[in-house]
Amino acid sequence: MELNAPETILVRAPNWLGDVVMATPGLRALRSHFKDAHIAVQVRPGLEGVLDSCSYVDEVQRVDSYHQGVGSMLREGRRLRQRGRFDLGICIPESFSSAMLMKLAGVKQIVGYGEGLRSPLIDVGVPVPVAWGARRMVARERFVLGLMDAVGCKELGTHIELGTAPGDDARVEALLAKDGDAAQPIVVLAPGASYGPSKCWPAASFAEVGDALQARGVRVALLGTASEADLTQSVAAAMKTTPLDFAGVFSLREVKALIKRSALLVCNDAGARHIAAAFAVPSIVFFGPTSVEKTNLNLDAVQILETDDSCRPCYKRDCPIDHRCMTGITPARVTQRSLATLGVAS
Incomplete structure (x- = not known):
């Protein structure tokens, strides 16, 4: 799928430290394809420092409503929407809550693996390969790159990257x-x-x-x-x-x-x-x-x-x-x- 060049992109990162690191090949592909876009990445509390000094990311947002209940999610969604709606959202986790927060934030087009109860929240549902199975037995780098491929981003290798200040x-x-x-x-x-x-x-x-x-x-x-x-x-x-x-x-x-x-x-x-x-x-x-x-x-x-x-x-x-x-x-x-x-x- 090819998209008109979005000016703002919101990526919901995985919830484990290692999985965030393994998402960096996908972020590299995203940045290369949408060179002029503002790319923000949402992470759960405690993981803000992972992508610090990452050249592919313009902003890291902490998900304050993570595991804090529906009321907290509603408030955070409203706050994000008031800041300005993102043109594109890429929802890496397969959880209902991660897609719901993007919907509440008013993201204009949400892309994610679209199975299960959350499928109505996903605008562009990416099919999950049958070979991955219920446990998603595939390298995390490939898991993320599958979503980036769905929005037209060409893979630029699977090597992972981090930076330090x-x-x-x-x-x-x-x-x-x-x-x-x-x-x-x-x-x-x-x-x-x-x-x-x-x-x-x-x-x-x-x-x-x-x-x-x-x-x-x-x-x-x-x-x-x-x-x-x-x-x-x-x-x-x-x-x-x-x-x-x-x-x-x-x-x-x-x-x-x-x-x-x-x-x-x-x-x-x-x-x-x-x-x-x-x-x-x-x-x-x-x-x-x-x-x-x-x-x-x-x-x-x-x-x-x-x-x-x-x-x-x-x-x-x-x-x-x-x-x-x-x-x-x-x-x-x-x-x-x-x-x-x-x-x-x-």
């Missing part, structure tokens, strides 16, 4: 210099996953790897959100050496800067792994309840560790049995891979 880079460097030799290699351990505990490799295992790395002269930094501080503290308490603990210390913009300058990221299948991939930083990623099939692009610098347990992938947020898919990945194996990646003798 000089001030954020400087603050990270200053903190690293304050706590030690800034020139020393940094390995970031990110033990959390907002999806749920089923995705999390054991804290004691992260601790064992952290000690093994620090024993060989590699600085270890623990990374997490403020809500994950108890988890990073559990890792630190289980370690014999003392790591840097940055849980809740950095904004999301600064988290990008920290990961960008790290030598290696060791993490669960969560948002941090996609930030590392966007900056071509090597990563070791644990897959347990989830499958790589939905995120199987941009893996050049990624080492996937997983087991062959028959119960996975289950996509459960809490493991109902013994978490064997994660406990079966041994710290010794992770340490060996980490040292090899860093070029440090084991």
Whole structure:
């Protein structure tokens, strides 16, 4: 479908950090096709920093009504409409609420995958390929590019991109210099996953790897959100050496800067792994309840560790049995891979 050149475009981004990163090939295609349009991207609270310094986006809007009920959505829709109606809306999530907010905001033409109860809210419904199945087993980059293709945008590769601001880079460097030799290699351990505990490799295992790395002269930094501080503290308490603990210390913009300058990221299948991939930083990623099939692009610098347990992938947020898919990945194996990646003798 070809559109008359819209002057204003509103994109509703996905709700997971990693999925927002994987939407950047679609944003690149959108910007290339509609060079002069004002492109605004809506994100849920907490994700505003992901697309900061992204050259394809003119404005990032926080969805204040996210999970706040119908009244909040009505008020936000009215407020957005009063600012001025967008010519085109691209609704990436398949939720009813994301399309409804665009409709309430008066977006003139809404494009999205148009199945289910929300189909009357979508002006241009894009068919969902049967091969994707109910779980949408397709790379997130391809999922978004399918919508961009529907409005005439040519794909310009599937590589993901992020940027950082000089001030954020400087603050990270200053903190690293304050706590030690800034020139020393940094390995970031990110033990959390907002999806749920089923995705999390054991804290004691992260601790064992952290000690093994620090024993060989590699600085270890623990990374997490403020809500994950108890988890990073559990890792630190289980370690014999003392790591840097940055849980809740950095904004999301600064988290990008920290990961960008790290030598290696060791993490669960969560948002941090996609930030590392966007900056071509090597990563070791644990897959347990989830499958790589939905995120199987941009893996050049990624080492996937997983087991062959028959119960996975289950996509459960809490493991109902013994978490064997994660406990079966041994710290010794992770340490060996980490040292090899860093070029440090084991």
